[in-house]
Amino acid sequence: MNKNILALVLGLSVVGCASNSGVEPTMSASLMDKESVCCVSKKDFAWVGLEKTEDVDFAIDETSPVWNFQTGKSFFNAFEFSPRSGKVKVTLSSKMLKNQVFAPTVQLLDKDYQVSKTVPLADFKVHYSDMFNANRYWYEFEVDAQELPYMVVYTDPSLIGSTITVPHPARVRADESGEPRPIVTDPKFTYSYTGELHLEVQTLSLGSRATTAPSAQTSSAVVAAGTAAAVSNEKVTAPAKIQPETQQYYHSAIEKAVVDGNIPKALSLLDEAKALNIEGAQEVFVKAINAK
Incomplete structure (x- = not known):
C-alpha cells in the first residue's frame, strides 16, 4: 500500500476513535x-490548586458548579496558580468531540477576586485533528501568577446552539500535500454547555505569594475527569469561615439533586461540601435518599 494512503487511513482511524x-x-x-x-461570591468558588507544572485533562459537565457570569449562567472550573509560581505559561484547549464543543472564555482574577482580564473565544485558534489529537480550540498565554493568581474557565451562553465547521482531515492532508481535494463532508460542531478540555501550566519564574486559606478544593469536574493532582497540600493558619448562605446552598442543592434523581451530582456536591467543611451535608444527603 502506498505510504501516503496508509498514513491517511491511520490518521482517519485515530480521528474516528476520538470523535466517538x-x-x-x-x-x-x-x-x-x-x-x-x-x-x-467568587471568593467562595471551589478553587482547584495547581502545581508549578501541570498537564491535565478535565471535564466541564453537568456535575460542575454554576455561576451567573456577565454573559449568563454557565458551568465552570476555577483554578488557583501555585503560590510558588511567578510568571507562568498557560495552554488551554477544548476538544471537538461527538459533534459538539465547549467554547471557552477565560477570566483572570486578582488577589481580591476581581476580574482583571478576560480572554474571549475570538482569541482562541482552531487546531485541526492529527494522529494524536482531535480538532480543538487552542490558546496559549503568559500571566503573572503573583498579581493574577486565579483563573476561571466558562462559556458564553449566547453561543450555545451555534456551530463551527472545520475542514475534514482528508481535505487538510490533501491541501498540505498538494494532492487533489477529496469529495468529503466537513464536520460541524455545536457549541455546548459541557465539554472536555486540556490544561498545561509551566512556571517560567518563581514567586512567593502568601496564603491564609486553603489554596484548593477539588472541583467536581476534575474529580469526574480522574484528576488526583488537583488537591493542594499547602498548610494553612486557620480554616476558612463558611458563610450561612454557602451552607444553605449546598444543603438545598444536594436535596434537589436527589429529588431529581441525579445521584452522581448529589454525590459530587456532597464531596465538595465535605472539602469545604460544611456541616450537615451528609445528614441532608441521607435524609433525602431515605425520603426518595
Missing part, C-alpha cells in the same frame, strides 16, 4: 436557567 468519545449531548438553555448558582 467525550461528553454526551448538552442540556437545553431552559434547564440551565433552572440551575442554582454555586456560591455567594
Whole structure:
C-alpha cells in the first residue's frame, strides 16, 4: 500500500476513535436557567490548586458548579496558580468531540477576586485533528501568577446552539500535500454547555505569594475527569469561615439533586461540601435518599 494512503487511513482511524468519545449531548438553555448558582461570591468558588507544572485533562459537565457570569449562567472550573509560581505559561484547549464543543472564555482574577482580564473565544485558534489529537480550540498565554493568581474557565451562553465547521482531515492532508481535494463532508460542531478540555501550566519564574486559606478544593469536574493532582497540600493558619448562605446552598442543592434523581451530582456536591467543611451535608444527603 502506498505510504501516503496508509498514513491517511491511520490518521482517519485515530480521528474516528476520538470523535466517538467525550461528553454526551448538552442540556437545553431552559434547564440551565433552572440551575442554582454555586456560591455567594467568587471568593467562595471551589478553587482547584495547581502545581508549578501541570498537564491535565478535565471535564466541564453537568456535575460542575454554576455561576451567573456577565454573559449568563454557565458551568465552570476555577483554578488557583501555585503560590510558588511567578510568571507562568498557560495552554488551554477544548476538544471537538461527538459533534459538539465547549467554547471557552477565560477570566483572570486578582488577589481580591476581581476580574482583571478576560480572554474571549475570538482569541482562541482552531487546531485541526492529527494522529494524536482531535480538532480543538487552542490558546496559549503568559500571566503573572503573583498579581493574577486565579483563573476561571466558562462559556458564553449566547453561543450555545451555534456551530463551527472545520475542514475534514482528508481535505487538510490533501491541501498540505498538494494532492487533489477529496469529495468529503466537513464536520460541524455545536457549541455546548459541557465539554472536555486540556490544561498545561509551566512556571517560567518563581514567586512567593502568601496564603491564609486553603489554596484548593477539588472541583467536581476534575474529580469526574480522574484528576488526583488537583488537591493542594499547602498548610494553612486557620480554616476558612463558611458563610450561612454557602451552607444553605449546598444543603438545598444536594436535596434537589436527589429529588431529581441525579445521584452522581448529589454525590459530587456532597464531596465538595465535605472539602469545604460544611456541616450537615451528609445528614441532608441521607435524609433525602431515605425520603426518595
